[in-house]
Amino acid sequence: MKRQISHRIPILILALSPFVMVALAVCSVFYGSKSISLSTIWDAFVRFDPNHIDHQIVIHSRLPRAIGALLVGAFLAISGALMQGVTRNYLASPSILGVSDGSAFTITLCMIFMPNASSMEMILMSLVGSALGVAFVYGIASVIPGGLSPVKLAIFGTIVGTFLSSVSMALSTYFQISQDISFWYNARLHQVNPEHVKLAIPFAIVGILLAMLVASKISVMALGEEVARGLGQRTKVVRGIATISVIILTGISVALVGKIGFVGLMIPHITRFLVGMDYRWVVPCAGVIGAMFLSFSDIISRFLNMPFETPIGVVTALFGVPFFLYLIRTRGGGKHA
Template identity: 65%
Template sequence: MKLSAGLKTTSLLVLGVVLIILVGVLSVLYGTKSISYSTVWNALFHLDGDNIDHLIIRTSRIPRVAGALLIGAFLAVSGALMQGMTRNYLASPSIMGISDGSVFAITLCMVFLPGASSMTMILYSLAGSMLGAALVFGTAKLLPGGASPLSLAVLGTIIGTFLGGVSQALATYFQISQNISFWYNARLHMMDPALIKLAIPFAVVGLALGLMMARSVTMLSLGDETAAGLGLKVTVVKGLTMLSVVILTGISVAIAGKIAFVGLIIPHITRYLIGQDYRKIIPFSAFLGALFLAACDLISRFVNFPFETPIGVVTALFGVPFFLYLIKTRGGGQT
């Protein structure tokens, strides 16, 4: 028996919340260091500042899972917005060079403003995201056929690789490679709770803007001409949508470094589950993205236990086959 659309949506939402809670609890309970359940309970409700295990729970595991949930949601929403706006199944912040732009800007900040505040880092990361997006989409407009889905993906990869290469060259020349390595290879176990708090206001703005644009993005996904025929101001909507993407990607990179494939995989799964209406896709992508990245983080602790595997390796185990599947079946075709 088929479920009604409303019941299906509600069921998926409840299941998502339950799974997020389960993964969150497991992430706090388990890690490379074995900590008893009673100690975890006491760390949560009866903190002893002199107890190392309590401090691990409070200052490492809880911020880590909170950061993973938030970043997963931000990147998934960014990917969904990009895919809807460009009608490109291959669009995502990591593939389109936006994440690399953030890392590039953070590198410049660390070179020329050593000791910069966390807020300065966030602002540089946001500016870098904007730079990456401007370079990719600006170049696409200058090239014949540059706006096609596959061309955009190729341009994004090329420009992202270039920005990443320049970033690493600068880091090596100015001898800050060790300091900047966090942003090249995301390490969720080094999450800074203070940085997460600073990023929250930006995240609220980015998510609110994305939700406001959801109905318009649904219209854009039908094609620019169709959307314009329905009275949509295409240029304005695309600009505001990209602003949301830039904000969400920029703060994600500032908090935890570059993490690939979340924004590519999750929107596809979401559309498969709930359809093509971005008023549902955006919030559900946030739920699924949070769940996916938190689960990947949990897996990363046990792939090579007792050593931690970089989160990018785990997301790539899912993302690379999925990317190749999209290339084979859709060839970067439009949504």
């Protein structure tokens, strides 16, 4: 029997999250390899001096980094929640099922064959790559008996992701762009491009609106395919809309900061534990919890090996790998719902 969860919990999460996110953003702007006083940070916002190096660091480096961490954490968490909901696969996430690798792959091709591509073209190529990753993984899984089971799907996703990343690395080495492409495989939040952030916002709005549009329908799909159809659910349409949302949100995440693993895997499970199986609450709560988690992880990454920064992917893996093994051990090959 599923435990009953009060609506007060998701309302509390959504009500408190803006204050927590603002606090995390302030900490993100304040802490870094270079010590900058609070008064200098305040001056950078109210009396920006382009000739002041600390003002430049605050406005053009730390602020975009803080915003980028919050946005990407939200996007990946929502993507993971949608993927797990429509497939009823507890291991589904953008990083495990090859979606992120597809984005990074097409960005590699873009940098090789379109070296002067604009920011918008880079984002669009990343979206195409997300769709490519989804098509590869589910195409392979659908023609193999039992291929859509959680563990097998995760294995296929890992194989496709490894293949795409290997081809990307080989191409980047051959065309001598290894240094440039390393950004998208090492997730360097400190190099977030403010221009990319501005261009990504309209796409993000569309992706989130699509996610909220199908949220209630995903709750019905969690009851099972036959039950959902019996209740009049157009399951293919719901899956299609959810997939488009995942492609958009994952694609712009990779375009902004590169590949980041485990956020889309962990956060939806934690969210469902806190707020229950109603995706009208799961989707927005996963978004804010994911935003807070990635921002917190980014701050932690600055302290693990001071004065050097630890890659954000290492920090998320410290949480994600044990969580992944826990899911495998406790869930086996079954569905999550």
